[in-house]
Amino acid sequence: MLTSSHPLKQVFHCPEESDFYAHCLESLVLNGKNNYRLIVEFGSGEGSPVIKSLLRTDFDGKIQGFELNKVACKIAESQIKEYELSEKYTVNNCSFFDSPLYQSADCIISNPPYLPAVDxxxxxxxxxxxxDGCTIAKKLLSLDCDEVLLMVSSYSNPVGLIDYALDRGYSVANFEIAPLNFGYYSSEPKVKSAIATLREQGMAFYSENIYLLAGVVFKKQQKSQRDLSIELIQLMTAF
Incomplete structure:
Protein backbone atom coordinates (compact mmCIF):
# COMPACT_ATOMS: atom_id res chain seq x y z
CA MET A 1 0.00 0.00 0.00
CA LEU A 2 1.23 3.51 -0.82
CA THR A 3 1.89 5.74 2.17
CA SER A 4 2.36 9.48 2.48
CA SER A 5 6.12 8.96 2.21
CA HIS A 6 5.81 7.17 -1.14
CA PRO A 7 7.72 9.11 -3.85
CA LEU A 8 4.58 9.38 -5.99
CA LYS A 9 3.10 11.51 -3.23
CA GLN A 10 6.26 13.56 -2.70
CA VAL A 11 7.35 14.33 -6.26
CA PHE A 12 5.44 14.08 -9.53
CA HIS A 13 6.52 10.93 -11.34
CA CYS A 14 5.16 9.90 -14.72
CA PRO A 15 7.95 8.95 -17.16
CA GLU A 16 5.67 8.83 -20.23
CA GLU A 17 4.29 12.31 -19.61
CA SER A 18 7.69 13.78 -18.73
CA ASP A 19 9.25 12.27 -21.86
CA PHE A 20 6.51 13.75 -24.05
CA TYR A 21 6.94 17.16 -22.42
CA ALA A 22 10.68 16.92 -23.12
CA HIS A 23 9.96 15.98 -26.74
CA CYS A 24 7.63 18.97 -27.14
CA LEU A 25 10.21 21.31 -25.64
CA GLU A 26 12.83 20.01 -28.03
CA SER A 27 10.74 20.05 -31.20
CA LEU A 28 8.56 23.12 -30.61
CA VAL A 29 10.73 25.51 -28.58
CA LEU A 30 14.45 24.60 -28.44
CA ASN A 31 14.81 23.47 -32.05
CA GLY A 32 17.04 26.32 -33.18
CA LYS A 33 14.34 28.11 -35.16
CA ASN A 34 13.75 30.58 -32.34
CA ASN A 35 16.32 33.01 -31.00
CA TYR A 36 15.24 32.90 -27.37
CA ARG A 37 17.54 34.37 -24.74
CA LEU A 38 15.32 33.85 -21.69
CA ILE A 39 12.68 31.17 -21.15
CA VAL A 40 10.81 30.85 -17.86
CA GLU A 41 9.21 27.62 -16.67
CA PHE A 42 6.26 27.25 -14.33
CA GLY A 43 6.37 24.06 -12.26
CA SER A 44 9.76 22.51 -13.05
CA GLY A 45 9.25 19.42 -10.88
CA GLU A 46 12.47 17.45 -10.62
CA GLY A 47 13.76 19.04 -13.81
CA SER A 48 14.17 16.01 -16.06
CA PRO A 49 12.09 17.20 -19.07
CA VAL A 50 14.11 20.39 -19.53
CA ILE A 51 17.38 18.58 -18.81
CA LYS A 52 16.62 15.95 -21.47
CA SER A 53 15.66 18.54 -24.05
CA LEU A 54 18.76 20.63 -23.36
CA LEU A 55 21.02 17.61 -23.77
CA ARG A 56 19.49 16.96 -27.20
CA THR A 57 19.61 20.52 -28.56
CA ASP A 58 22.08 23.36 -29.05
CA PHE A 59 19.99 25.92 -27.16
CA ASP A 60 22.36 28.55 -25.77
CA GLY A 61 19.94 30.78 -23.89
CA LYS A 62 18.86 30.57 -20.25
CA ILE A 63 15.90 28.73 -18.72
CA GLN A 64 14.74 29.88 -15.29
CA GLY A 65 12.43 27.37 -13.64
CA PHE A 66 10.18 27.77 -10.61
CA GLU A 67 9.07 24.91 -8.36
CA LEU A 68 7.27 25.08 -4.98
CA ASN A 69 7.97 21.46 -4.00
CA LYS A 70 11.20 21.57 -1.99
CA VAL A 71 11.98 17.87 -2.52
CA ALA A 72 11.52 18.17 -6.28
CA CYS A 73 13.64 21.32 -6.36
CA LYS A 74 16.52 19.60 -4.54
CA ILE A 75 16.42 16.71 -7.04
CA ALA A 76 16.39 19.19 -9.95
CA GLU A 77 19.39 21.07 -8.56
CA SER A 78 21.31 17.81 -8.16
CA GLN A 79 20.53 16.67 -11.71
CA ILE A 80 21.39 20.04 -13.23
CA LYS A 81 24.77 19.89 -11.50
CA GLU A 82 25.33 16.28 -12.56
CA TYR A 83 24.75 17.10 -16.24
CA GLU A 84 26.74 20.36 -16.02
CA LEU A 85 23.83 22.51 -17.16
CA SER A 86 24.01 25.19 -14.49
CA GLU A 87 24.82 27.87 -17.07
CA LYS A 88 21.63 27.11 -18.96
CA TYR A 89 19.08 25.94 -16.39
CA THR A 90 18.25 27.10 -12.88
CA VAL A 91 15.32 25.97 -10.73
CA ASN A 92 14.14 28.36 -8.02
CA ASN A 93 12.22 27.13 -4.98
CA CYS A 94 9.71 29.99 -4.96
CA SER A 95 6.49 31.11 -6.61
CA PHE A 96 6.63 31.76 -10.35
CA PHE A 97 4.10 34.58 -9.99
CA ASP A 98 6.16 36.37 -7.31
CA SER A 99 9.10 36.79 -9.69
CA PRO A 100 9.20 39.57 -12.31
CA LEU A 101 11.20 37.38 -14.70
CA TYR A 102 8.20 36.36 -16.81
CA GLN A 103 7.73 40.02 -17.76
CA SER A 104 10.97 39.99 -19.75
CA ALA A 105 10.87 36.38 -20.98
CA ASP A 106 10.78 35.44 -24.64
CA CYS A 107 8.67 32.38 -23.86
CA ILE A 108 6.85 30.71 -20.96
CA ILE A 109 6.90 26.92 -20.84
CA SER A 110 4.93 24.63 -18.56
CA ASN A 111 3.37 21.27 -18.02
CA PRO A 112 0.91 22.97 -15.68
CA PRO A 113 -1.22 21.29 -13.00
CA TYR A 114 -4.29 20.00 -14.84
CA LEU A 115 -6.02 17.56 -12.49
CA PRO A 116 -9.63 18.66 -12.04
CA ALA A 117 -11.16 18.31 -8.58
CA VAL A 118 -13.51 20.22 -6.30
CA ASP A 119 -10.53 21.18 -4.11
CA ASP A 132 -12.09 22.12 -14.67
CA GLY A 133 -8.34 21.46 -14.73
CA CYS A 134 -7.25 24.49 -16.75
CA THR A 135 -7.24 27.27 -14.14
CA ILE A 136 -3.43 27.53 -13.93
CA ALA A 137 -3.02 27.29 -17.72
CA LYS A 138 -5.41 30.24 -18.12
CA LYS A 139 -3.47 32.21 -15.51
CA LEU A 140 -0.26 31.66 -17.46
CA LEU A 141 -1.93 32.87 -20.66
CA SER A 142 -3.22 35.95 -18.82
CA LEU A 143 0.37 37.17 -18.38
CA ASP A 144 0.46 38.17 -22.09
CA CYS A 145 3.90 36.75 -22.88
CA ASP A 146 4.40 36.70 -26.66
CA GLU A 147 4.80 32.92 -26.73
CA VAL A 148 3.62 30.20 -24.34
CA LEU A 149 4.12 26.43 -24.57
CA LEU A 150 1.55 24.53 -22.49
CA MET A 151 0.76 20.86 -22.12
CA VAL A 152 -3.01 20.59 -22.59
CA SER A 153 -5.08 17.60 -21.46
CA SER A 154 -8.18 16.42 -23.32
CA TYR A 155 -10.00 15.85 -20.00
CA SER A 156 -9.32 19.36 -18.63
CA ASN A 157 -11.66 21.57 -20.66
CA PRO A 158 -9.34 21.93 -23.67
CA VAL A 159 -11.91 23.79 -25.79
CA GLY A 160 -12.49 26.32 -23.02
CA LEU A 161 -8.74 26.84 -22.67
CA ILE A 162 -8.21 27.34 -26.40
CA ASP A 163 -11.16 29.75 -26.57
CA TYR A 164 -9.66 31.69 -23.65
CA ALA A 165 -6.32 31.90 -25.46
CA LEU A 166 -8.00 33.18 -28.63
CA ASP A 167 -9.84 35.82 -26.57
CA ARG A 168 -6.49 36.91 -25.13
CA GLY A 169 -5.13 37.51 -28.65
CA TYR A 170 -3.25 34.24 -29.09
CA SER A 171 -3.34 31.79 -31.95
CA VAL A 172 -2.32 28.13 -31.94
CA ALA A 173 0.98 28.31 -33.79
CA ASN A 174 2.03 24.67 -33.51
CA PHE A 175 1.30 21.53 -31.53
CA GLU A 176 2.12 17.88 -30.99
CA ILE A 177 -0.31 15.37 -29.54
CA ALA A 178 0.03 11.94 -27.92
CA PRO A 179 -2.26 9.37 -26.24
CA LEU A 180 -1.51 8.61 -22.60
CA ASN A 181 -2.89 6.06 -20.18
CA PHE A 182 -4.67 7.25 -17.08
CA GLY A 183 -2.08 6.98 -14.33
CA TYR A 184 -1.69 7.11 -10.58
CA TYR A 185 -2.77 10.73 -10.13
CA SER A 186 -5.56 10.89 -12.70
CA SER A 187 -7.02 7.60 -11.44
CA GLU A 188 -7.56 8.89 -7.91
CA PRO A 189 -11.33 8.48 -7.27
CA LYS A 190 -11.84 12.16 -6.47
CA VAL A 191 -10.15 13.20 -9.71
CA LYS A 192 -11.89 10.54 -11.82
CA SER A 193 -15.24 11.72 -10.48
CA ALA A 194 -14.47 15.30 -11.49
CA ILE A 195 -13.34 14.15 -14.95
CA ALA A 196 -16.57 12.17 -15.41
CA THR A 197 -18.61 15.23 -14.46
CA LEU A 198 -16.72 17.34 -16.97
CA ARG A 199 -17.45 14.78 -19.70
CA GLU A 200 -21.15 15.01 -18.91
CA GLN A 201 -20.83 18.76 -19.39
CA GLY A 202 -19.00 18.37 -22.73
CA MET A 203 -15.71 19.59 -21.23
CA ALA A 204 -13.68 16.35 -21.08
CA PHE A 205 -12.82 13.90 -23.84
CA TYR A 206 -11.30 10.45 -23.31
CA SER A 207 -11.89 6.71 -23.66
CA GLU A 208 -11.95 4.17 -20.84
CA ASN A 209 -8.16 4.10 -20.39
CA ILE A 210 -6.77 6.76 -22.72
CA TYR A 211 -6.71 10.54 -22.83
CA LEU A 212 -4.80 12.89 -25.12
CA LEU A 213 -2.05 15.27 -24.10
CA ALA A 214 -0.97 18.03 -26.46
CA GLY A 215 2.04 20.29 -26.35
CA VAL A 216 0.64 23.55 -27.70
CA VAL A 217 2.50 26.70 -28.73
CA PHE A 218 0.33 29.76 -28.27
CA LYS A 219 1.62 32.90 -29.99
CA LYS A 220 0.30 36.43 -29.99
CA GLN A 221 -1.72 36.67 -33.17
CA GLN A 222 -0.20 38.23 -36.26
CA LYS A 223 -2.32 38.98 -39.31
CA SER A 224 -0.39 36.64 -41.59
CA GLN A 225 -0.12 33.86 -39.01
CA ARG A 226 -1.97 30.59 -39.58
CA ASP A 227 -4.17 29.55 -36.68
CA LEU A 228 -4.27 25.79 -36.00
CA SER A 229 -6.84 26.01 -33.19
CA ILE A 230 -9.70 24.37 -35.13
CA GLU A 231 -7.50 21.42 -36.13
CA LEU A 232 -6.32 21.03 -32.53
CA ILE A 233 -9.86 21.13 -31.13
CA GLN A 234 -11.01 18.52 -33.64
CA LEU A 235 -8.21 16.15 -32.58
CA MET A 236 -8.63 16.73 -28.83
CA THR A 237 -12.38 16.07 -28.92
CA ALA A 238 -12.35 13.09 -31.30
CA PHE A 239 -13.36 10.47 -28.71
Missing part, protein backbone atom coordinates in the same frame (compact mmCIF):
# COMPACT_ATOMS: atom_id res chain seq x y z
CA UNK A 120 -6.80 20.51 -3.75
CA UNK A 121 -7.11 17.73 -1.18
CA UNK A 122 -5.69 15.15 -3.57
CA UNK A 123 -2.58 12.93 -3.62
CA UNK A 124 -0.45 15.88 -4.71
CA UNK A 125 -2.14 19.24 -4.01
CA UNK A 126 0.27 21.06 -6.34
CA UNK A 127 -1.16 19.08 -9.27
CA UNK A 128 -4.64 20.57 -8.76
CA UNK A 129 -5.73 22.54 -11.82
CA UNK A 130 -8.99 23.91 -10.47
CA UNK A 131 -12.49 22.50 -10.89
Missing amino acids: DKIYQPLLHGGT
Whole structure:
Protein backbone atom coordinates (compact mmCIF):
# COMPACT_ATOMS: atom_id res chain seq x y z
CA MET A 1 0.00 0.00 0.00
CA LEU A 2 1.23 3.51 -0.82
CA THR A 3 1.89 5.74 2.17
CA SER A 4 2.36 9.48 2.48
CA SER A 5 6.12 8.96 2.21
CA HIS A 6 5.81 7.17 -1.14
CA PRO A 7 7.72 9.11 -3.85
CA LEU A 8 4.58 9.38 -5.99
CA LYS A 9 3.10 11.51 -3.23
CA GLN A 10 6.26 13.56 -2.70
CA VAL A 11 7.35 14.33 -6.26
CA PHE A 12 5.44 14.08 -9.53
CA HIS A 13 6.52 10.93 -11.34
CA CYS A 14 5.16 9.90 -14.72
CA PRO A 15 7.95 8.95 -17.16
CA GLU A 16 5.67 8.83 -20.23
CA GLU A 17 4.29 12.31 -19.61
CA SER A 18 7.69 13.78 -18.73
CA ASP A 19 9.25 12.27 -21.86
CA PHE A 20 6.51 13.75 -24.05
CA TYR A 21 6.94 17.16 -22.42
CA ALA A 22 10.68 16.92 -23.12
CA HIS A 23 9.96 15.98 -26.74
CA CYS A 24 7.63 18.97 -27.14
CA LEU A 25 10.21 21.31 -25.64
CA GLU A 26 12.83 20.01 -28.03
CA SER A 27 10.74 20.05 -31.20
CA LEU A 28 8.56 23.12 -30.61
CA VAL A 29 10.73 25.51 -28.58
CA LEU A 30 14.45 24.60 -28.44
CA ASN A 31 14.81 23.47 -32.05
CA GLY A 32 17.04 26.32 -33.18
CA LYS A 33 14.34 28.11 -35.16
CA ASN A 34 13.75 30.58 -32.34
CA ASN A 35 16.32 33.01 -31.00
CA TYR A 36 15.24 32.90 -27.37
CA ARG A 37 17.54 34.37 -24.74
CA LEU A 38 15.32 33.85 -21.69
CA ILE A 39 12.68 31.17 -21.15
CA VAL A 40 10.81 30.85 -17.86
CA GLU A 41 9.21 27.62 -16.67
CA PHE A 42 6.26 27.25 -14.33
CA GLY A 43 6.37 24.06 -12.26
CA SER A 44 9.76 22.51 -13.05
CA GLY A 45 9.25 19.42 -10.88
CA GLU A 46 12.47 17.45 -10.62
CA GLY A 47 13.76 19.04 -13.81
CA SER A 48 14.17 16.01 -16.06
CA PRO A 49 12.09 17.20 -19.07
CA VAL A 50 14.11 20.39 -19.53
CA ILE A 51 17.38 18.58 -18.81
CA LYS A 52 16.62 15.95 -21.47
CA SER A 53 15.66 18.54 -24.05
CA LEU A 54 18.76 20.63 -23.36
CA LEU A 55 21.02 17.61 -23.77
CA ARG A 56 19.49 16.96 -27.20
CA THR A 57 19.61 20.52 -28.56
CA ASP A 58 22.08 23.36 -29.05
CA PHE A 59 19.99 25.92 -27.16
CA ASP A 60 22.36 28.55 -25.77
CA GLY A 61 19.94 30.78 -23.89
CA LYS A 62 18.86 30.57 -20.25
CA ILE A 63 15.90 28.73 -18.72
CA GLN A 64 14.74 29.88 -15.29
CA GLY A 65 12.43 27.37 -13.64
CA PHE A 66 10.18 27.77 -10.61
CA GLU A 67 9.07 24.91 -8.36
CA LEU A 68 7.27 25.08 -4.98
CA ASN A 69 7.97 21.46 -4.00
CA LYS A 70 11.20 21.57 -1.99
CA VAL A 71 11.98 17.87 -2.52
CA ALA A 72 11.52 18.17 -6.28
CA CYS A 73 13.64 21.32 -6.36
CA LYS A 74 16.52 19.60 -4.54
CA ILE A 75 16.42 16.71 -7.04
CA ALA A 76 16.39 19.19 -9.95
CA GLU A 77 19.39 21.07 -8.56
CA SER A 78 21.31 17.81 -8.16
CA GLN A 79 20.53 16.67 -11.71
CA ILE A 80 21.39 20.04 -13.23
CA LYS A 81 24.77 19.89 -11.50
CA GLU A 82 25.33 16.28 -12.56
CA TYR A 83 24.75 17.10 -16.24
CA GLU A 84 26.74 20.36 -16.02
CA LEU A 85 23.83 22.51 -17.16
CA SER A 86 24.01 25.19 -14.49
CA GLU A 87 24.82 27.87 -17.07
CA LYS A 88 21.63 27.11 -18.96
CA TYR A 89 19.08 25.94 -16.39
CA THR A 90 18.25 27.10 -12.88
CA VAL A 91 15.32 25.97 -10.73
CA ASN A 92 14.14 28.36 -8.02
CA ASN A 93 12.22 27.13 -4.98
CA CYS A 94 9.71 29.99 -4.96
CA SER A 95 6.49 31.11 -6.61
CA PHE A 96 6.63 31.76 -10.35
CA PHE A 97 4.10 34.58 -9.99
CA ASP A 98 6.16 36.37 -7.31
CA SER A 99 9.10 36.79 -9.69
CA PRO A 100 9.20 39.57 -12.31
CA LEU A 101 11.20 37.38 -14.70
CA TYR A 102 8.20 36.36 -16.81
CA GLN A 103 7.73 40.02 -17.76
CA SER A 104 10.97 39.99 -19.75
CA ALA A 105 10.87 36.38 -20.98
CA ASP A 106 10.78 35.44 -24.64
CA CYS A 107 8.67 32.38 -23.86
CA ILE A 108 6.85 30.71 -20.96
CA ILE A 109 6.90 26.92 -20.84
CA SER A 110 4.93 24.63 -18.56
CA ASN A 111 3.37 21.27 -18.02
CA PRO A 112 0.91 22.97 -15.68
CA PRO A 113 -1.22 21.29 -13.00
CA TYR A 114 -4.29 20.00 -14.84
CA LEU A 115 -6.02 17.56 -12.49
CA PRO A 116 -9.63 18.66 -12.04
CA ALA A 117 -11.16 18.31 -8.58
CA VAL A 118 -13.51 20.22 -6.30
CA ASP A 119 -10.53 21.18 -4.11
CA ASP A 120 -6.80 20.51 -3.75
CA LYS A 121 -7.11 17.73 -1.18
CA ILE A 122 -5.69 15.15 -3.57
CA TYR A 123 -2.58 12.93 -3.62
CA GLN A 124 -0.45 15.88 -4.71
CA PRO A 125 -2.14 19.24 -4.01
CA LEU A 126 0.27 21.06 -6.34
CA LEU A 127 -1.16 19.08 -9.27
CA HIS A 128 -4.64 20.57 -8.76
CA GLY A 129 -5.73 22.54 -11.82
CA GLY A 130 -8.99 23.91 -10.47
CA THR A 131 -12.49 22.50 -10.89
CA ASP A 132 -12.09 22.12 -14.67
CA GLY A 133 -8.34 21.46 -14.73
CA CYS A 134 -7.25 24.49 -16.75
CA THR A 135 -7.24 27.27 -14.14
CA ILE A 136 -3.43 27.53 -13.93
CA ALA A 137 -3.02 27.29 -17.72
CA LYS A 138 -5.41 30.24 -18.12
CA LYS A 139 -3.47 32.21 -15.51
CA LEU A 140 -0.26 31.66 -17.46
CA LEU A 141 -1.93 32.87 -20.66
CA SER A 142 -3.22 35.95 -18.82
CA LEU A 143 0.37 37.17 -18.38
CA ASP A 144 0.46 38.17 -22.09
CA CYS A 145 3.90 36.75 -22.88
CA ASP A 146 4.40 36.70 -26.66
CA GLU A 147 4.80 32.92 -26.73
CA VAL A 148 3.62 30.20 -24.34
CA LEU A 149 4.12 26.43 -24.57
CA LEU A 150 1.55 24.53 -22.49
CA MET A 151 0.76 20.86 -22.12
CA VAL A 152 -3.01 20.59 -22.59
CA SER A 153 -5.08 17.60 -21.46
CA SER A 154 -8.18 16.42 -23.32
CA TYR A 155 -10.00 15.85 -20.00
CA SER A 156 -9.32 19.36 -18.63
CA ASN A 157 -11.66 21.57 -20.66
CA PRO A 158 -9.34 21.93 -23.67
CA VAL A 159 -11.91 23.79 -25.79
CA GLY A 160 -12.49 26.32 -23.02
CA LEU A 161 -8.74 26.84 -22.67
CA ILE A 162 -8.21 27.34 -26.40
CA ASP A 163 -11.16 29.75 -26.57
CA TYR A 164 -9.66 31.69 -23.65
CA ALA A 165 -6.32 31.90 -25.46
CA LEU A 166 -8.00 33.18 -28.63
CA ASP A 167 -9.84 35.82 -26.57
CA ARG A 168 -6.49 36.91 -25.13
CA GLY A 169 -5.13 37.51 -28.65
CA TYR A 170 -3.25 34.24 -29.09
CA SER A 171 -3.34 31.79 -31.95
CA VAL A 172 -2.32 28.13 -31.94
CA ALA A 173 0.98 28.31 -33.79
CA ASN A 174 2.03 24.67 -33.51
CA PHE A 175 1.30 21.53 -31.53
CA GLU A 176 2.12 17.88 -30.99
CA ILE A 177 -0.31 15.37 -29.54
CA ALA A 178 0.03 11.94 -27.92
CA PRO A 179 -2.26 9.37 -26.24
CA LEU A 180 -1.51 8.61 -22.60
CA ASN A 181 -2.89 6.06 -20.18
CA PHE A 182 -4.67 7.25 -17.08
CA GLY A 183 -2.08 6.98 -14.33
CA TYR A 184 -1.69 7.11 -10.58
CA TYR A 185 -2.77 10.73 -10.13
CA SER A 186 -5.56 10.89 -12.70
CA SER A 187 -7.02 7.60 -11.44
CA GLU A 188 -7.56 8.89 -7.91
CA PRO A 189 -11.33 8.48 -7.27
CA LYS A 190 -11.84 12.16 -6.47
CA VAL A 191 -10.15 13.20 -9.71
CA LYS A 192 -11.89 10.54 -11.82
CA SER A 193 -15.24 11.72 -10.48
CA ALA A 194 -14.47 15.30 -11.49
CA ILE A 195 -13.34 14.15 -14.95
CA ALA A 196 -16.57 12.17 -15.41
CA THR A 197 -18.61 15.23 -14.46
CA LEU A 198 -16.72 17.34 -16.97
CA ARG A 199 -17.45 14.78 -19.70
CA GLU A 200 -21.15 15.01 -18.91
CA GLN A 201 -20.83 18.76 -19.39
CA GLY A 202 -19.00 18.37 -22.73
CA MET A 203 -15.71 19.59 -21.23
CA ALA A 204 -13.68 16.35 -21.08
CA PHE A 205 -12.82 13.90 -23.84
CA TYR A 206 -11.30 10.45 -23.31
CA SER A 207 -11.89 6.71 -23.66
CA GLU A 208 -11.95 4.17 -20.84
CA ASN A 209 -8.16 4.10 -20.39
CA ILE A 210 -6.77 6.76 -22.72
CA TYR A 211 -6.71 10.54 -22.83
CA LEU A 212 -4.80 12.89 -25.12
CA LEU A 213 -2.05 15.27 -24.10
CA ALA A 214 -0.97 18.03 -26.46
CA GLY A 215 2.04 20.29 -26.35
CA VAL A 216 0.64 23.55 -27.70
CA VAL A 217 2.50 26.70 -28.73
CA PHE A 218 0.33 29.76 -28.27
CA LYS A 219 1.62 32.90 -29.99
CA LYS A 220 0.30 36.43 -29.99
CA GLN A 221 -1.72 36.67 -33.17
CA GLN A 222 -0.20 38.23 -36.26
CA LYS A 223 -2.32 38.98 -39.31
CA SER A 224 -0.39 36.64 -41.59
CA GLN A 225 -0.12 33.86 -39.01
CA ARG A 226 -1.97 30.59 -39.58
CA ASP A 227 -4.17 29.55 -36.68
CA LEU A 228 -4.27 25.79 -36.00
CA SER A 229 -6.84 26.01 -33.19
CA ILE A 230 -9.70 24.37 -35.13
CA GLU A 231 -7.50 21.42 -36.13
CA LEU A 232 -6.32 21.03 -32.53
CA ILE A 233 -9.86 21.13 -31.13
CA GLN A 234 -11.01 18.52 -33.64
CA LEU A 235 -8.21 16.15 -32.58
CA MET A 236 -8.63 16.73 -28.83
CA THR A 237 -12.38 16.07 -28.92
CA ALA A 238 -12.35 13.09 -31.30
CA PHE A 239 -13.36 10.47 -28.71
